[in-house]
Amino acid sequence: MNLDGRKYVILVFFILVGSIYLIRLFFMQVVDDSWKLRAQEIAEKRIEITPPRGIVFDRRNKKVVTNRSYYNLMMKQENIRDFDTLEFAKLVGWTKQEVKDRFYQIKKGEGKYRNPNTGKLQDNYQPQRAYPFIKELTIDEITRIAPHLEKFPGFYEDLTSMRSYPFSGGANIFGYLNEVSKEEVDEDRFYRGGDQVGRAGIERFYEKELRGQKGIKYIVTSALNNAIESYAGGKYDTLAEQGPALHLGLDIQLQVYGEKLMQNKRGCIVAIEPKTGEILALVSAPSFDPNILVGRRNIGRNYPKLLLDEGKPLYPRPLAAEYPPGSIFKLLQSLIGLQEGVITPESGFPCTKSMVGCHNHPNATNLPDGIKHSCNPYFYYVMRRIIQQGKKRSVFADAELGLNEWYDYVMSFGLGSQFETDVTGMRSGLIPNSAYYDKWYGHNTWAFSTIRSISIGQGEVKVTPLQMANIAAIIANKGWYYTPHFVRSIGNKGPLPQFKKIHRTKVDAVNFDPIIEGMRRAVYEPGGTAKKAQVEGMTVCGKTGTAQNPHGEDHSVFIAFAPMENPKIAIAVFIENAGFGGVWAAPTASLMMEKYIHRKVKDKAKEQMIVNANLLNIKARPKKKKG
Structure with a gap:
């Protein structure tokens, strides 16, 4: 008996059979796509259950x-x-x-x-x-x-x-949903074709929270591919979990009221709760009803119309529009001057109209009156003392040093950079430093006289309306702020960590008192520029501004906070092409503050004046120098 021969025959047999299986396996997995499709067909028995998106509530627990x-x-x-x-x-x-x-x-x-x-x-x-x-x-x-x-x-x-x-308001805040693209499905396994994803606003920023967790159900099918029972009695199934509710700092009734006031106008209103940084209202005008962008059919019909609208309702003015702040910037100059010790609350300067144009008023003999009158020459004097402190022999080197120190102060107020917030579409504005002017004029070739227009918030300075409102909140808090944000709590977990961090300016709290007094005088004392901002039953502190516009009528600006003793709301109103800040922006802000704090408005005549005003087609008029 030749055992060795049999051994080799058996060995060859096993090698041959193994080779056949390997070849067949390669063919099934690599060459023949029908087996790939069969595997995918089996996978279809794993059914994904998509939960409803998380609900969103405003600060008064209203579903928005x-x-x-x-x-x-x-x-x-x-x-x-x-x-x-x-x-x-x-x-x-x-x-x-x-x-x-x-x-x-x-x-x-x-x-x-x-x-x-x-x-x-x-x-x-x-x-x-x-x-x-x-x-x-x-x-x-x-x-x-x-x-x-x-x-x-x-x-x-x-x-x-x-x-x-x-509610019909808040379209620019909430954003909208649209179907995922094939690229998004490939990038994130959560999505399947036909799923919805947030495209703007809160829906986009909090997409991963709002979408929740998908559930899985396994089923056993018949030969005809009909589901007949759960696999293993549902032992391996998982429940879909709806996304946690978002609780906003937004007051939806205030938001809707603000949009009503801003009808037939271009501009924006931003209101913030100073002690928390929660955004109470963010009005961008013109606006639209968010329901017109619900669903594929509505988006296909309405989005192109919004995109082509000359009023740019899709443009987030409070976040992305960069405007000269005008005279509201005088408040920061005052604070920096006090902190640097180049002025005191009792400092007085003449209204030298040969230096810069100004409206008629008595000379300001102290800082609060300078704010009350919004005297342009007064703040030219203040800014010159900040920039040209005589620390360097060369006037140019001295201006460079002074401007860079001024720049650091202004940046500490959250200007010149984007907030790390849950608001999408933000821009940073512009705060110039020495490097900026060196690019324009060359090194050691400019001094205060070259850049003096920034003294009153003109020239190169640009800020967004959200930043303007935050300035009011900082003054209300006497030097600190939380990053402005919408969501006060994700479920019951509170806000995101970055919204719990206090930011402090470089100005000491004691230096805010004379500025706050000046803002009070601007609203309540004779000669003040903001008399129309008064609200019965509370003390309003405000500052008007008139932002120059080279393309037409100037813009109407106003920032304020109230009540003076215990600030609950800080606000900025910016109305394009509406002229002096005290005429349109100030009364608009007063109505918003009254609505928020008293929950109703008593001054119906003022309300109707603002609601009925159409400021869209104001013709350019000769400009007056006003604060």
Whole structure:
């Protein structure tokens, strides 16, 4: 008996069988895509359950963003049999050609991929997968269609939800949802085709919180691919978890009221709670009802109109518009001058109109009166003392040193940079330093006389309205602030960590008292520029501004806080092409403050004056030098 021969025969046999299996395995996994599709078909038995998005509440616990039920009519091609295109078209209210086109659109929308092994282009579309055939059907629409779907195997209804906004305001705050792109699906495994994702505002910034956690359900199917029972009695299923509720600092009634006041105007209103940094209102005018961007059909119909609107309702003016601050900037010059010791609260300067134009008023014999009168020459004198302190022999080197120290002070007020906040679309504004002017004029070639326009918030200085409101909040707090933000709590966890950090300016608290007194005088004493900002039952501290506009009428600016003794609201109003800040911006701010603190407005005449005013087409008039 030749045992050695048999051993080799057996060995060859096992090698041959192993080789056959390896070759077959390679063919199944690499060459033959039908097995890949079969694996994907098996994976379809793993059903993902998408939860509704998190609800959003305002500071008074009113629902401002909710969900409304809709339905998608789903289609799985491998289950479609004996399809009557004409009858189906009649059922859904389409033409026969529209039904055919929709099948083509779905397949085309999935695109193609290049098989890395064969080099051939192949469809991403998979007949065994479910696709939405008609999206966003209302309950009435699906009620008419669903009873007849048994005639059309492969079609079924699927419950979904879309956003709903109970109030007509806040579109620029909440943002909107739209379908994910194929690239987004590839980047984040949470999403599948047809899912919604936040595209702007809070919906975008808090997308990962609001979308919640998907659930998984495993099912056992029959030979006909019909679900017959849960796999293992649901042992491996997981529940979908709705995203946590977002609780905002926003007061939706104040927001809607602000949008009413700003109708037929261009500009914005920003209101902040000083002690928390929570944004109470963020009005961008013109605005629009957020409900017009709910769902694919509405977006397709309305977004192009908004995009082409000459009023730019999609442009976030409070965040992205960079304006000269005008005379409200005099408050910062006062604070820096006091901290540097170049002026005192009793410092007086003449109203030297040959230096810079100004309106008629008595000479300011102290700092609070300089603020009350908003005297332009007064603050030229103040700024010159800040910049030219005589620390260097060369006037140019002295100006460079002084400006850079001034720059550090201004930056400590949150200007010249973007806040690390939950507001998307922000710009930083502009605060010039010596490097900025060196680029324009060259090194050691400029001094205060070259850059003096920044003394009164003109020239190169640019700020956003959100930054303006934050200046008012800083003064109300006597030198500190929280980063302005919308969300006061994610579920019950509180705000994001960056909104708990206090930021302090370089100015000591004691130096804010004379500035606050000057703001009070501006509103209540004879000769003050902000008399229209008075509110019955509280003390308002405010400052007017008139921001120069080379393209037409100047812009009307006003910042304030109230009450003086216990500030609850800080506000900035900016109305484009409306002229002097005391005429339109100041009374608008007073109505907002009264509405927020008293919850109603007594001065109906003032309210009607602002609501009815149309300031969109003001013709350019000769400019007056006012604060």
